Amino acid sequence: MPTRRTCLLAALLFLSGVCPAAETTQPARAEQRTFLFTYDATVTGLPPGTDARVWLPVPPNTEAQRVELVAQTLPAPAALGSDAATGNRMLAFEAAANADGEIPMHLTYKVTRYEIGELPSAAATDAAADLKANRLVPIGGAPQKLLVGHTLPTDALQRGRALYDVVFNNMTYRKDQPGWGRGDASWACDSHFGNCTDFHSLFMSLARTSGLPAKFEIGFGIPEKHGAGDVAGYHCWALFKPQGHGWVPVDISEASKHPEKRDYFFGHLCANRVAFSTGRDLNLVPKQSGEPLNYFVYPYVEVGDKPLPAEKLKKAFSYQDLGTPATGPAALN
Numbered sequence: 001m002p003t004r005r006t007c008l009l010a011a012l013l014f015l016s017g018v019c020p021a022a023e024t025t026q027p028a029r030a031e032q033r034t035f036l037f038t039y040d041a042t043v044t045g046l047p048p049g050t051d052a053r054v055w056l057p058v059p060p061n062t063e064a065q066r067v068e069l070v071a072q073t074l075p076a077p078a079a080l081g082s083d084a085a086t087g088n089r090m091l092a093f094e095a096a097a098n099a100d101g102e103i104p105m106h107l108t109y110k111v112t113r114y115e116i117g118e119l120p121s122a123a124a125t126d127a128a129a130d131l132k133a134n135r136l137v138p139i140g141g142a143p144q145k146l147l148v149g150h151t152l153p154t155d156a157l158q159r160g161r162a163l164y165d166v167v168f169n170n171m172t173y174r175k176d177q178p179g180w181g182r183g184d185a186s187w188a189c190d191s192h193f194g195n196c197t198d199f200h201s202l203f204m205s206l207a208r209t210s211g212l213p214a215k216f217e218i219g220f221g222i223p224e225k226h227g228a229g230d231v232a233g234y235h236c237w238a239l240f241k242p243q244g245h246g247w248v249p250v251d252i253s254e255a256s257k258h259p260e261k262r263d264y265f266f267g268h269l270c271a272n273r274v275a276f277s278t279g280r281d282l283n284l285v286p287k288q289s290g291e292p293l294n295y296f297v298y299p300y301v302e303v304g305d306k307p308l309p310a311e312k313l314k315k316a317f318s319y320q321d322l323g324t325p326a327t328g329p330a331a332l333n
Helices: 004-012 124-129 142-147 156-170 185-191 196-209 252-257
Strands: 031-043 051-058 065-073 079-082 089-096 103-114 214-221 228-231 234-240 248-250 273-278 300-303 313-321
Touching (some): 051 103, 142 156, 196 214, 196 252
Antiparallel strands (some): 031 313, 065 103, 214 273, 228 313, 234 248
16 A cells, blocks of 8 residues: 555656658547556665665656556655756655665556647747757757758748658668667767667757757657556657647657558657656756766666666566556547
8 A cells, every 4th residue: 555655756746751741730539548657676786785876767747648656665765856957857865775785666657648649839948948959969960961962841840740751761770789779869870770769869950950949758668559568668759849839749760660650650649658757968856976867767876976887777667557448539638
């Protein structure tokens, strides 16, 4: 049964060829999916008693999802923080490694995720922030090579579709050679393969360079088949803001894996996912001692003010559907 502290925390959790432009309105019969998402992680390989600082991303409540914390087991009291620049939420705590040299963490969320189309516009100042470069998402530079021979449309929405198609036509979803997964737009441009971070970093670089604000979201993809099972790892996507429109979502890596859904994944996201954070080059709350995080979906741990090596963090994620799939146009009303 959830503890009083668990309930309190739960209450705080509010939160190439060019194809013709696709519609970006809400799906006529928007799907929704409700499931339990279990987030397990364990710091390993520490001398017993070693102190560590730990930050865990907290999935937000947004127009696209509703989240409730239903179970939590942490080795120490955790403070809920929010980054003013991104709105990202996180739990932070300090704990000592147990007799096995481990620091275990377990959280379970109830998530209702909605199929979405174009989302309401943010303030102009927020959109302006998403025109800036990130460390691995440049303005200009190598990614522009992919536009040689292309004339981009003047209409902003059609320009976004043209850039979506450039990435689709120049990238293959592959993880069989080193370099993938960092979200390095210049590397993706030259390698022509990678995972979701690489696809969407390349898209964001091209979009921002062409005057379209673009932002990054990361979380987990849930298998399409309803039931229960493991979730292998993170999934990410992007949104861009054409003038006169709200935020238009794109999931180019999923379109690459499912070419028959190429048009759908421009302007729509299916409900088989949960978002955990947004943005790149991230600072945490309280601020970490290390460099800004490239992205934030797994626990971030520091020992002696230095980041924990990735091989010392064991992770396991799983889902369990609740009820039956639902449809209806009122998901975002």
